[in-house]
Amino acid sequence: GESVGLHLPTLSVQEGDNSIINCAYSNSASDYFIWYKQESGKGPQFIIDIRSNMDKRQGQRVTVLLNKTVKHLSLQIAATQPGDSAVYFCAEIPFSGGYNKLIFGAGTRLAVHP
Amino acid sequence: KAGVTQTPRYLIKTRGQQVTLSCSPISGHRSVSWYQQTPGQGLQFLFEYFSETQRNKGNFPGRFSGRQFSNSRSEMNVSTLELGDSALYLCASALTSGRIGEQFFGPGTRLTVL
Numbered sequence A: 001g002e003s004v005g006l007h008l009p010t011l012s013v014q015e016g017d018n019s020i021i022n023c024a025y026s027n028s029a030s031d032y033f034i035w036y037k038q039e040s041g042k043g044p045q046f047i048i049d050i051r052s053n054m055d056k057r058q059g060q061r062v063t064v065l066l067n068k069t070v071k072h073l074s075l076q077i078a079a080t081q082p083g084d085s086a087v088y089f090c091a092e093i094p095f096s097g098g099y100n101k102l103i104f105g106a107g108t109r110l111a112v113h114p
Numbered sequence B: 001k002a003g004v005t006q007t008p009r010y011l012i013k014t015r016g017q018q019v020t021l022s023c024s025p026i027s028g029h030r031s032v033s034w035y036q037q038t039p040g041q042g043l044q045f046l047f048e049y050f051s052e053t054q055r056n057k058g059n060f061p062g063r064f065s066g067r068q069f070s071n072s073r074s075e076m077n078v079s080t081l082e083l084g085d086s087a088l089y090l091c092a093s094a095l096t097s098g099r100i101g102e103q104f105f106g107p108g109t110r111l112t113v114l
Helices: none
Strands: A009-013 A017-024 A030-038 A045-051 A056-058 A062-067 A072-077 A086-094 A108-113 B005-007 B010-012 B019-024 B030-039 B042-050 B053-057 B064-068 B072-079 B087-094 B109-113
Touching: A009 A017, A017 A108, A030 A062, A030 A072, A045 A056, A045 A062, A045 A072, A072 A086, A086 B042, A108 B010, B005 B087, B010 B019, B019 B087, B019 B109, B030 B072, B042 B064, B072 B087
Parallel strands: A009 A108, B010 B109
Antiparallel strands: A017 A072, A030 A045, A030 A086, A056 A062, A062 A072, A086 A108, B005 B019, B019 B072, B030 B042, B030 B087, B042 B053, B064 B072, B087 B109
8 A cells, every 4th residue: 555654654563452642743733633544555544633622522432632831632542552653643633724734743653453 | 415526536746747536515505615635644634614714724834735715625735745645635525613623524536646
């Protein structure tokens, strides 16, 4: 498949463990944040989103935490599975940037070992 | 329903040539955005089209252009190709542009410039 990033930071976890992927965002005016998952040969896939007026949001096996004070976003994946292996990107939408203009972080590669 | 489709999936061009990439959004979606993905720069926003009008534009030179047709299908064109234009070009469709909503990405077109 295609490589989406040759020099991305990699998080290696054992199957069944919890994973935490971190992201620092740049624009304090951003009011909407999204986590995407990108598997080899595919486009990014929406995982979960959070608005700036929230600190935490939970989905199925995933939780996103937002700390606006330090401009930090994290994605927690519970009971990580081999199918979770992918590159994960955080993205922000600045309030004045237009609703579909995503600003992506650099990405983190998650490698799940059986 | 069918997802976002992009054609062609792979393309090889030489420096100085031009290229046109095509994106068909999900049926009913009126917003189409384009992104460039490279190992060095990551995912970068190119532009967004909504109802045949460019709504947002990223920081790319004028060699990069696009358009959207009345059926919401979109094309992007790169003229006078440079080696640095080699990348995965992704398009994303969304229902609307006026409020935050989930964007759905296609699999991308891999452009190689020799």
